[in-house]
Amino acid sequence: MLSENVLNDYTEDWVQRCAKSDCVRFDILKRRGIMLFCEDKQIKHTFENIFEQKDVYCTDVPLSGNEEVLCCRFSFCEGVVPSAEIFPHILITDIPAEAEKYRDKCAVLYTGRIFGAGFIHSRTPRENSSSVIHDVFNAALFMASRKNIRNGVYYCGFGGCNIKAKSLMSGGFEHLLSYEDSIFMLDFSKKHGDKLFCFDNTYGGKLSLLHKSLFLCLNEFDRICRKNGIKYYLGGGTLLGAVRHSGMIPWDDDMDVMMLRDDYKRFLSVVNSEINSDEFFFQSSETDSEYHSIFTKIRLNGTEFKTRFSSRFGNMHQGIFIDIFVHDKTADIKALQKLHVFLTLFVRSMVFHKWEGTPMHFYGKLKLLCRLTTLFIKHTDIRTLEKIQERTVTFFDKFPTHSLYDGTGEHLRHGAFPAKWLGRPKYLRFGDREYPVPSNYDKYLEYSYGDYMKLIPASLRKAGHDVVSVNFGKYGE
Incomplete structure (x- = not known):
């Protein structure tokens, strides 16, 4: 039996994923009639929980990147056969006879055998005529957002259908979940009724072993900093994990630390002499000729964590790693901050495209400038480009400003934040011990993630790296 907290988590996942589905045209969807005529009582119960009113539900949730308000009329048949007076644009049903009966009167979404995670009705899925609960509501919205959907029977399941029906996939519908992920979520919900969901099956079911390996790298970094009195903070998802989970985010697959530039310079001056080189490797463009990221890493020797991108460089160290980011000063004037962010993004892109060996592009913008820049980086060695990058960042x-920015990290586009947010480190539990975090970590996490205590949808809780091979070496024994 699922706990209420877990059930709400699965339901919220369903709502969030559907509300942001790329295949639904929310600019077209206005006020449409959708009727649920379904024998599955749990589906009806779930819909009623989602909709604040039985007839009309409006939400100001950002939908697919726009702020359109969703207005959609839902009705529940409750055993009453639809009449001409109340006939909907779309009828959702899991009853084959009803789908056949109304195929010439409206667009019918035939669900087949509905299954999904976190719901009492969940059944053993079949590849033939099966729909994931995530896709039932999503498919109804997809159909309602078509300008001129024809009458007939449609289905959104995997594989074939046991009645004559058109697959919505051929019309541009996209499943929110793969069949394999659906099965895993279903099994997880049955085995762990009181545990919030995440895909803990990544890396051959050895995600926890990866976490232990990451802690080895973190503790070596921490040892060097403590010994030499160098200030640092947990950063990114690692900081978020410390605050929200008192440990790793359960589905995370990397660790981040961050430093101020002066502390980073001190770290660089001692790391090569202090690091236990039998176990670890400090990776920078100076220590690894094939590595050119703007941030540095500590790698675990004798292991492998090879991504689709890194696998292109056969001589690069590819062990399990933690990332080391640096926060630099930026202007206190907003116009100069924006210019600094833009220039940083641009020069970082120059270095990356030189490293990758691809033409310069900048998020599809400034095409003429990018063509000229491509010629420049083609005839400029990468060391020179890296020097331009460092000078920009x-x-x-050298100025007495009071603002910082994430010049080497992924939150660069968020712009500047007050330097005082980092301040004198506090210490929070992260796993088995305490590590330093920003003095005002609440403000910093809001800057980085917004409402950082809100979990991402359950079905998106996956490891983020595009990994092609992992090897734990002696640490996997």
């Missing part, structure tokens, strides 16, 4: 470090 550190430009304001």
Whole structure:
């Protein structure tokens, strides 16, 4: 039996995924009639829980990147056969006879055998005529957002259908979940009725072993910093995990630390002499000729964590790693902050495209400038480009400003934040011990993630790296 907290988590996942589905045209969807005529009582119960009113439900949730308000009329038949007066645009049913009966009167979404995670009705899925609960509501919205959907029977399941029906896939519908992920979520919900869901089956079911390996790298970094009195903080998802979970985010597959530039310079001056080189490797463009990321890493020797991108460089160290990011000063004036962010993004892109060996592009913008820049980077060695990059990122470090930005990290586009948010480190439990975090970690996490205590949808809780091979070496024995 599922706990209420877990059941709400699965239901919220369903709502969030459907509300942001790319295949639904929310600019077209206005006020449409959708009727549920379904024998599955749990489906009806779930719909009633989702909709605040039985007839009309409106939400101000951002939908597919726009702020359109969703207005959709839902009715529940409750055993009453639809009449001409109340006939909907779309009828949702799991009853074959009803789908056949109304195929010439409206667009019918035939669900087949509905299954899904976190719901009492969940059944053993079949590849033939099966629909995931995530896709039932999503498919109804997809149909309602078509301008001129014809009468007939449609289905959104995997494989074939046991009655004559058109697959919505051929019309552009996209499943929110793969068949394999659906099965895993279903099994997880049956085995762990009181545990919030995540895909803990990544890396051959050895995600926990990866976490242990990451802690080895973190503790070596921490040892060097403590010994030499160097200040640092947990950063990114690692900081989020410490605050929200008191440990790793359960589905995360990397660790981040962050430093101020002066502390980072001190770290660089001692790391090569201090690091236990039998176990670890400090990776930078200076220590690894094939590595050119703007941030550095500590790698675990004798292991492998090879991504689709990194696998292109056969001589690069590819062990399990933690990332080391640097926060630099930026201007206190907003216009100069924006210019600094833009220039940083641009020069970072130059280095990356030189490293990758691809033409310069900048998010599909500034095409003429990108063509000219491609010619420039083609005839410029990568070391020179990296020097331009470092000078750009550190430009304001010589000025007495009070603002920082994430010049080497993924939150660069968020712009500047007050330097005082980092301040004197506090210590929070992260796994088995305590590590340093920003003095105002609440503000910093809001800057990075918004409502950081809200979990992402359950079905998106997956490891993020595009990994092609993992080897734990002696640490997997």
